[in-house]
Each structure stands twice: as C-alpha cells, then as structure tokens.
Amino acid sequence: MFDIKQYRRKEVERQRVESILGLLPAGVQTVLEAGCRDGYITHLLADRYPEVTALDLQLPVIEHPRVTCVQGDITRLQFASRSFDLVVCTQVLEHIPAEKLEDACAELLRVTKRYLLIGVPYKQDLRVHAMRCVQCGTLNPTTGHLHSFDRERLLALFGDRPFSRIDYAGEGVYKTNRFSYALYKRFGFPYGSYEQEEPCICCGAALEKPRLPLFLRLVCLFAKGLEFVQNKTGPDKSPVWIHMLWDFKEQET
Numbered sequence: 001m002f003d004i005k006q007y008r009r010k011e012v013e014r015q016r017v018e019s020i021l022g023l024l025p026a027g028v029q030t031v032l033e034a035g036c037r038d039g040y041i042t043h044l045l046a047d048r049y050p051e052v053t054a055l056d057l058q059l060p061v062i063e064h065p066r067v068t069c070v071q072g073d074i075t076r077l078q079f080a081s082r083s084f085d086l087v088v089c090t091q092v093l094e095h096i097p098a099e100k101l102e103d104a105c106a107e108l109l110r111v112t113k114r115y116l117l118i119g120v121p122y123k124q125d126l127r128v129h130a131m132r133c134v135q136c137g138t139l140n141p142t143t144g145h146l147h148s149f150d151r152e153r154l155l156a157l158f159g160d161r162p163f164s165r166i167d168y169a170g171e172g173v174y175k176t177n178r179f180s181y182a183l184y185k186r187f188g189f190p191y192g193s194y195e196q197e198e199p200c201i202c203c204g205a206a207l208e209k210p211r212l213p214l215f216l217r218l219v220c221l222f223a224k225g226l227e228f229v230q231n232k233t234g235p236d237k238s239p240v241w242i243h244m245l246w247d248f249k250e251q252e253t
C-alpha cells in the first residue's frame with residue numbers, strides 16, 4: 001500500500017514542498033489549486049492566502065475555513081476567465097493523457113488573472129519502475145506518469161511565455177538503460193512501483209506484481225544490478241522536480 005504520510009516525510013518531498021513555498025508570490029487574494037489530491041499543499045496555501053479553491057477529479061475533502069472544495073476537470077474548468085489571482089498546479093500535468101495536455105495548459109492560462117505556478121517531475125526516465133498490467137498487457141510507466149518534462153518542453157506547453165522564476169528541487173533522478181529495460185520487458189517487471197495508488201493507465205485494473213520463477217527473477221536482478229552500476233558511476237545527479245512561476249502582470253507592463 002502507498003503510504004502518503006511516509007512519502008511526505010521523505011527528503012525529496014520536503015525539498016519539493018519547500019521549493020513551491022519559496023516561489024509563492026505575495027499580495028494574492030484568490031487561489032486555485034488545480035489537482036489538490038489529499039490537500040497537503042492546499043493547507044499550506046490556505047496558511048498564506050485568504051481564499052483557496054481546491055479542485056480535483058473527485059470532490060476533495062479538506063477541512064479548512066479558507067478552503068472551498070470543488071469537483072472538476074482541469075482540461076475543461078468551470079470557472080470564468082481570469083477568476084484567480086494565482087493558479088497552482090503541481091504533480092498533475094504528468095498524469096494528463098497526451099491528447100488533453102494542451103487543453104489543460106490552456107485552461108490554467110485562461111483562469112489565472114496574474115500568476116501561474118506549475119510543478120512537474122524533471123527529466124524523469126519513465127522506464128524506471130515500469131510495470132506490465134497482468135489484466136490487459138499494457139506497459140505502465142511508474143505512478144501513471146505519461147510525460148517527461150524539461151525546461152523547454154514545459155515552456156512550449158505554455159506558448160513560450162516568458163516565466164518570472166524557475167526552481168529545481170531535489171536531486172538524484174534514477175535512470176535505467178536500454179538493455180536492462182529490454183530484459184524487464186521480455187521477462188517481467190518485478191521492480192515496478194506496485195504500491196502506487198494509480199491503477200493501469202489503460203484498463204483501470206490494480207497493478208499486480210508478477211509471480212516470476214526463480215530463473216527469471218535472477219535475470220531481472222541482473223538487469224537491476226546493471227542499473228545500479230549505471231546510477232553509481234553515471235553523470236552527476238539531476239534535479240527531481242522543476243517549478244516554474246509566471247507573472248502575467250509583469251509582462252503587460
């Protein structure tokens with residue numbers, strides 16, 4: 001089972017949250033958090049701002065006098081244009097299917113009056129901790145992450161509008177290689193992130209760890225060993241997260 005409390009205590013998660021807090025602008029009244037999950041960031045936003053709207057695909061349950069919970073879809077938001085001083089969207093865009101990604105970004109741009117803060121994983125190797133669904137056979141990237149982002153890709157999604165601040169958080173992105181990945185693909189994915197909450201990206205079934213015979217487990221262990229050596233001896237560690245803040249007021253003047 002995925003343990004969100006344990007996840008929040010991780011160093012890389014603390015660095016992610018610290019980076020977001022460091023980018024939050026002053027002088028803001030109304031905030032939309034698009035994709036608020038358990039409301040962890042929502043609470044931090046509500047500590048700082050008077051009116052926070054917390055949106056998710058399923059109606060969030062966040063008990064806080066400054067927070068209004070709403071059910072909604074970021075690819076077609078129910079709000080009028082320029083409804084919020086600040087729109088925050090972190091750990092969301094990597095989950096949006098490719099054909100809807102541009103719509104989601106356009107919607108975030110549409111509903112902000114001034115600031116937009118986006119956070120996504122940075123240069124994630126989507127093959128790491130991949131899984132194969134035992135129900136439908138689809139290859140699943142870890143935690144339903146469908147996209148890998150870098151600075152240029154993220155900027156392009158928002159029409160190359162000049163950003164106001166950028167921050168990279170965490171370090172030490174784990175990578176795999178073509179040979180190890182080919183072995184997993186052929187023989188099974190025993191090291192997938194099976195404790196994740198996200199179901200199969202194709203059929204929606206829970207992802208289950210395959211029961212591999214000993215020989216195949218050893219082949220996969222060999223693949224894992226190669227990865228380990230690669231990550232120990234490879235180039236310098238890269239950041240885990242990229243956070244970008246736009247200030248559209250700044251651009252008007």
Ligand SMILES: [Zn+2]
Pocket residue numbers: 133134135136137138200201202203204205
């Ligand atoms: Zn499936």
